[in-house]
Amino acid sequence: YTWPSWTDELEDIMYLQGGFFHRGFHDGVSPCTFSTSRSPFRNGAAEWIRTAYHDAITHDKSSGQGGLDASLRFEMDRKENTGTQGLNDTFGFFSSYQSIRASMADLLALGVYTSVRECGGPVVQFRAGRIDATSPNEQGVPEPTTDLDTTKQQFAKAGFSEADMIAMVACGHSLGGVHGNDFPEITGNNSEQSFPKFDSTNGQFDNAVVTEYLASNTTNVLVIGPHDSNSDMRIFTSDHNATMRTLTNPNTFRTTCASILQRMVDTVPSTVTLTDPILPVDIKPASIKLSLTNATHLRFEGYIRIRMTERQKQGPIPEQLELPYKDRNGNQCPACVITAKPSTFQGGSGLGFDDWFQFYEFGVDIPSQIAISSFNVEFNDESHDNGGNGFPIHHEILDQPSQSCLLNLTDMTIVAAVRNDRVNLPTYADLEVKEFTQGVVGAVSITSRKVEMQSTGKVLGDYTFFSGRTTVDARTGWFTHYDLVNGEVKVEFRSSALFQGGTSCPQIP
Numbered sequence: 441y442t443w444p445s446w447t448d449e450l451e452d453i454m455y456l457q458g459g460f461f462h463r464g465f466h467d468g469v470s471p472c473t474f475s476t477s478r479s480p481f482r483n484g485a486a487e488w489i490r491t492a493y494h495d496a497i498t499h500d501k502s503s504g505q506g507g508l509d510a511s512l513r514f515e516m517d518r519k520e521n522t523g524t525q526g527l528n529d530t531f532g533f534f535s536s537y538q539s540i541r542a543s544m545a546d547l548l549a550l551g552v553y554t555s556v557r558e559c560g561g562p563v564v565q566f567r568a569g570r571i572d573a574t575s576p577n578e579q580g581v582p583e584p585t586t587d588l589d590t591t592k593q594q595f596a597k598a599g600f601s602e603a604d605m606i607a608m609v610a611c612g613h614s615l616g617g618v619h620g621n622d623f624p625e626i627t628g629n630n631s632e633q634s635f636p637k638f639d640s641t642n643g644q645f646d647n648a649v650v651t652e653y654l655a656s657n658t659t660n661v662l663v664i665g666p667h668d669s670n671s672d673m674r675i676f677t678s679d680h681n682a683t684m685r686t687l688t689n690p691n692t693f694r695t696t697c698a699s700i701l702q703r704m705v706d707t708v709p710s711t712v713t714l715t716d717p718i719l720p721v722d723i724k725p726a727s728i729k730l731s732l733t734n735a736t737h738l739r740f741e742g743y744i745r746i747r748m749t750e751r752q753k754q755g756p757i758p759e760q761l762e763l764p765y766k767d768r769n770g771n772q773c774p775a776c777v778i779t780a781k782p783s784t785f786q787g788g789s790g791l792g793f794d795d796w797f798q799f800y801e802f803g804v805d806i807p808s809q810i811a812i813s814s815f816n817v818e819f820n821d822e823s824h825d826n827g828g829n830g831f832p833i834h835h836e837i838l839d840q841p842s843q844s845c846l847l848n849l850t851d852m853t854i855v856a857a858v859r860n861d862r863v864n865l866p867t868y869a870d871l872e873v874k875e876f877t878q879g880v881v882g883a884v885s886i887t888s889r890k891v892e893m894q895s896t897g898k899v900l901g902d903y904t905f906f907s908g909r910t911t912v913d914a915r916t917g918w919f920t921h922y923d924l925v926n927g928e929v930k931v932e933f934r935s936s937a938l939f940q941g942g943t944s945c946p947q948i949p
């Protein structure tokens with residue numbers, strides 16, 4: 441891993457679940473029995489897992505089509521997807537995390553990691569790179585009334601054997617249950633309060649669904665319910681309980697579920713290439729800003745995140761970090777060292793399920809003549825140079841959010857400062873554009889649009905101000921990301937969140 445990477449955003453959502461800089465992704469499933477609909481008869485963690493399953497299982501391995509691609513959003517009217525409230529609530533929660541760096545399909549996969557882990561289950565590794573479908577896929581989600589042969593064929597078509605199928609169903613049905621308002625013929629009661637659970641440990645991702653089934657004291661209505669809709673019974677017994685018996689060992693259950701659920705979320709169209717599993721990054725700059733403040737100085741501020749999970753065993757957190765940096769010509773200058781101190785808000789610590797991170801912050805004024813092109817991170821006896829060349833910082837084009845503005849939610853002006861010797865290079869912003877379709881939850885596609893930037897003619901010291909104006913969707917105006925491009929240099933994944941609002945744009949100095 442070298443910083444920056446396009447997966448930084450997903451890594452943040454995955455590992456900064458609580459504390460400082462938290463992204464709050466697990467808030468939708470925390471505690472494990474919680475539901476964003478606030479109904480005691482719904483279970484968010486179960487809904488997230490079921491949503492990923494219904495999306496993935498229609499994959500066709502031979503043609504390479506379908507899989508975890510969020511096409512389920514266009515398939516809600518199919519009988520095989522009965523119980524759409526949980527599916528739509530899931531997409532609804534994820535939609536606020538969607539960006540050009542986080543597809544809905546990747547968020548579905550991340551949702552399986554998050555819900556399983558929140559409920560005390562194993563780590564289901566998360567790989568990134570899924571691409572969202574913009575239209576429905578083929579049908580093929582087995583229903584409780586589907587006969588065993590057809591069910592097996594549907595799993596086989598998606599690439600799963602009989603033993604895989606049994607394990608996948610057992611793992612999935614560790615959480616949640618059947619809703620009477622959607623399946624009254626199965627629960628025997630069409631009220632919203634009718635929600636028989638699959639096992640007695642609803643708030644726990646564990647193998648009670650297996651052991652209670654084998655002990656014949658299960659509450660799972662897909663086992664003990666009406667004969668034509670007892671699909672779990674048919675599936676669990678299809679190999680004479682051989683697979684189920686192996687899952688009575690809690691460790692086997694955990695490792696089997698981690699593996700089969702990962703294969704489920706990694707079931708993607710053949711055109712998709714997934715990254716390696718996203719692991720917690722060791723040293724990661726965060727919220728880095730370099731901007732022009734006056735004719736002589738640049739303001740450089742931000743945070744450095746240090747993974748403390750292992751380091752804490754060696755002692756307390758480092759008192760401070762030293763960031764020796766290189767000037768704009770790539771030369772180490774003797775006095776060029778920034779000190780970063782532990783952030784104090786919320787103790788400055790960010791929390792994942794299995795990791796914790798200490799944040800350090802800094803803010804300094806650097807003469808424009810010197811500027812900065814990269815820095816290293818040093819503390820105790822450690823020195824980190826991001827794989828050799830340091831952590832890169834672009835001083836050729838500077839993001840100027842405090843001169844940028846968003847008027848009437850839609851009229852956006854992006855301002856940047858371009859070094860005077862680079863004003864003739866092509867300069868533009870690549871703006872994230874979300875498209876919505878009536879009746880479909882979340883953005884259906886996210887693309888980027890080129891916004892040309894022109895010189896404003898205003899010069900401040902070594903830099904010239906550029907601006908580009910465009911119209912954005914009012915629903916997303918304040919949540920728009922963009923890259924700034926000047927020649928070969930790209931300042932990536934900036935956000936409109938810090939733009940000025942009101943009725944007129946700020947004066948460019």
Ligand code: HEM
Pocket residue numbers: 482483485486487489490493523526582583584585591608609611612613615616617618619620622623671675704
């Ligand atoms: C032949 C295979 C399967 C059938 C027929 C089936 C059927 C069902 C039915 C009828 C429900 C009730 C839905 C509701 O009322 O909201 C349900 C719930 C659920 N299913 Fe399955 N399922 C199958 C496989 C799977 C698999 C492989 C997974 C995941 C790996 C899974 C995960 C879940 C979860 C988590 C719930 C609980 C949802 C909630 O409580 O909101 N299912 N399933």
